[in-house]
Amino acid sequence: MFIICVSLFLCGSASANDNEFNDSKSNKISEPSIKEFENDPSFIAYRGTLPETIDQKWENSIVNCWFNLTQIGPSYSEFDNSIKNVASNNEMLIIELGSAYKEEVNDSRIDEIYQKIEDYCEQQEGIDEIPVVFMWAHDEENLPLPDYGPQIFDEVKTESGFITTRGTMPVITDANKKVEWEETAGNCIHSFRDDLQPYMKSSDGSLTGYGYNYRGYIFVAFDPKSLENVNDSIIDEIYLIIDNHCKQEGVSEVPVVFEWRGEAIVNLAPAVELDVNESGDTNFSDNKETIAGNEKTNQTPGFTSITAILLLLSLLVFKRSA
Incomplete structure (x- = not known):
């Protein structure tokens, strides 16, 4: 009986140690929006x-903190x-960690990272105990970028929410050149971003958001409820602002896709895409749109599935070089 008890104790201890990190995942999780992440x-x-x-x-404070962190x-x-x-869905920050560090990341390291981020956001925006979700990132090799070219605009024209395009898609097939283009x-x-603020919702x-799509273009999203306010004149006006600024960055006829999107999109940092909406409108697009993934947006809709969020993260992700 003694041996059995000791064996059970040891097994229980081993199991507790193995699950210690996993158990921490449920730390203070009660909100449905966070529970959704937990299921991923x-x-x-x-x-x-x-x-x-x-x-x-x-939401403005979260987006501003995100922007300060990424840009x-x-x-x-x-x-x-x-x-x-680093991404945001307007309610919290979403930190993606490289899968190569899975053997090194534990509760202690998560706490250290969180403390630094919390201190920074409290200093910048006065946010105490800022909510942060930690996720494993989808490595770039698992998210190959398509070749950029005129065919991208042809594909976009068939997608729901499409309004129109402006500019010219660059022809880029080299992987390194794609990264340079994203940056x-x-x-x-x-x-x-400052000049588009007056147009924001x-x-x-x-406007509900704007950012970079992993397919090589900048996107600008309009609120579908503002149909009467959107026409060629306002689109040309906004494109002129974008094009003039991009020319200062050495880009002529910058490719821009105008689309309908009801929710604000979230901004993330380059590496894939960067979306900046300073008002709390966070851009989160559907195809790797954000500074941290591939497309950036300034307001993140309440996604009904974590898969959608991750995809958006990938799309909205502008990777920031260390």
Whole structure:
């Protein structure tokens, strides 16, 4: 009997040790929006506290903190070498860690990363206990970029929500050149964000977001509820602003796709795409759109599935070099 008890104790201890990190994943998770992340196989952990009421002020603070982290603040390596992407869905931050670090990441390391991010966001935006979801990133090799060229515009024209295009798609087939193009597009987006603010929904405009799509173009999203306010004149006006800023970055006839998107999109950092909406409108697109993945947006819709969120993250991800 003694041997059996000892054996059960040892087995229980071993099981507890094996599941210690997994158990931490449920740390303070009660909100449905966070529970949704927990059900995803890429989920690692959750830290922070989500407020009972998510208002525009909160969303603006989250997006601003995200933007500072990805575009203004220190490189990701200063927080931790494992960080590959930083995204946001307007309610919380989403930190993607490289899968190569799976053997090294544990509760202690997650806590250290979170503390640095919390300190930074509290200093920048006054957010205490900022909610952060940690996920494993989809490595680039698993998300091959398509060849860029005129055929991309042809594909986009058949997709739902499409309005029109402006500019010319560059022809790029070299992988390194694609990355360079994404970085250039990210700088371009960053340069025109202030001039597009008056057009944002948060400023009583019709735009719900904008960013970079992994297929090589910048996207601009209009609220479907503003049909009467969207016409060729306003599209040309917005494109002129974007094109003028992009020319300063060395890009002529920058490719832009105008589309309908009801939810604001989230911004992420380049590496794939960068979307910047300063008002709390976060751009999250469907095809790797964000600074941390492939397309960036400024407001993230309430996705009904984690798969959609991850795809958006990939699309909205602008990878930031360490």
